[in-house]
Amino acid sequence: MKLPMLAAIITASIIVSGCGGNKFERPGYAYGCPTGDNKKIKSKEDLIKAKLEAAGSLPDIDVVDLRCSDRATLLRVDMDLKNDSKEVRRIAYRFRWLDKEGMRAWEDESWKPLLIYGKTLQTLTTMSPSQEATDFRVVIMDQDK
Amino acid sequence: MTQSLPIRLAGALTLCAAVGLSGCAAEKTRYGDSRGVETVTNQFGSTDLQMIAESMTRSMVNAPVVAAGNLPVMTVQEVKNKTSEYIDTRAITDSIRVELQKSGRVRFAADAAAMDQQIEELKRQQSDYYDPKKSTEIGKMVGASYRLEGNISSIVKEAKGVKDIYYKFNLQLWNIQNGLLEWTDEKEIRKTTSKT
Numbered sequence: 402m403k404l405p406m407l408a409a410i411i412t413a414s415i416i417v418s419g420c421g422g423n424k425f426e427r428p429g430y431a432y433g434c435p436t437g438d439n440k441k442i443k444s445k446e447d448l449i450k451a452k453l454e455a456a457g458s459l460p461d462i463d464v465v466d467l468r469c470s471d472r473a474t475l476l477r478v479d480m481d482l483k484n485d486s487k488e489v490r491r492i493a494y495r496f497r498w499l500d501k502e503g504m505r506a507w508e509d510e511s512w513k514p515l516l517i518y519g520k521t522l523q524t525l526t527t528m529s530p531s532q533e534a535t536d537f538r539v540v541i542m543d544q545d546k
Numbered sequence: 547m548t549q550s551l552p553i554r555l556a557g558a559l560t561l562c563a564a565v566g567l568s569g570c571a572a573e574k575t576r577y578g579d580s581r582g583v584e585t586v587t588n589q590f591g592s593t594d595l596q597m598i599a600e601s602m603t604r605s606m607v608n609a610p611v612v613a614a615g616n617l618p619v620m621t622v623q624e625v626k627n628k629t630s631e632y633i634d635t636r637a638i639t640d641s642i643r644v645e646l647q648k649s650g651r652v653r654f655a656a657d658a659a660a661m662d663q664q665i666e667e668l669k670r671q672q673s674d675y676y677d678p679k680k681s682t683e684i685g686k687m688v689g690a691s692y693r694l695e696g697n698i699s700s701i702v703k704e705a706k707g708v709k710d711i712y713y714k715f716n717l718q719l720w721n722i723q724n725g726l727l728e729w730t731d732e733k734e735i736r737k738t739t740s741k742t
Contacts, residue, residue, distance in 0.1 A: 473613035493583050507648075511581040511596030528604040531649045544583065 434469035435536040456542040461486035476529040484517040491544040498534035506534040588711050588739040590633045598715045599641035601733045609729035612651050621657045621690035629700035655690040693720050707741035
């Protein structure tokens with residue numbers, strides 16, 4: 402095989418495997434997380450914004466990362482929350498589960514209290530409750546007020 | 547008998563104060579969020595029960611015996627209450643069973659508590675009142691392959707107006723055939739109450 406041909410094949414394979422990034426993700430997914438019909442998600446920040454529902458203001462609490470993966474036909478979700486203040490913050494959270502058509506797939510979860518020490522990161526981890534629950538939203542509420 | 551003006555005035559003031567105080571204590575009932583964070587006291591409450599059930603269920607559906615998708619048949623045994631307070635452990639296992647059954651990943655066989663009613667109904671259907679072709683047969687019940695059991699324990703400490711309670715709920719899934727522990731997990735909860 403001639404050198405220019407080999408270089409072209411290598412370049413093409415690099416584009417397809419790596420540099421293409423999320424362009425080659427499953428339809429309806431971004432960064433491994435389901436996005437449904439939302440086509441506006443172009444970055445991790447967009448994804449977090451689409452998945453997060455803050456019930457009221459949440460000063461000093463930031464969602465810094467969101468990861469999803471398939472586990473035995475269920476969806477595992479990890480969400481990193483950071484407390485930017487020096488004080489201990491108390492929040493409550495729950496996941497809202499939707500099916501592939503955007504309908505409610507599971508009854509309301511209980512609000513779960515969570516303590517986050519000052520200037521630290523806390524990861525929320527959950528699994529989808531059933532196979533029908535293919536999409537989600539995270540609702541976060543301040544408990545210090 | 548006549549009373550002097552100051553005495554009558556004092557009496558009237560006392561009456562007004564009593565009416566005012568009783569007014570402050572008027573009851574008001576409202577519906578609340580059954581899934582909200584409950585912190586009325588530091589005793590075991592609805593939020594603890596819901597968190598435990600949810601945490602255990604989400605963990606168990608990921609266990610190999612459940613995730614394999616063979617719809618394993620389970621039965622619920624006792625959750626021992628090793629705390630110093632009264633806790634309806636049956637309410638916890640009922641919630642876990644509801645979540646697991648709704649997940650569509652497991653099936654439950656009649657447990658010891660439901661067995662009497664199950665047998666009673668089976669026997670009833672053997673009577674002459676029922677069409678033998680349409681009534682259930684004896685000897686067709688399915689035995690569980692796995693049993694769920696667990697315990698809840700607590701550590702309570704109190705000093706200088708601060709009361710700290712630490713709960714630990716442990717659940718285990720045992721293989722009835724070979725006695726192997728197939729899955730176990732625990733949920734810890736800490737609640738602290740301080741007098742302000």
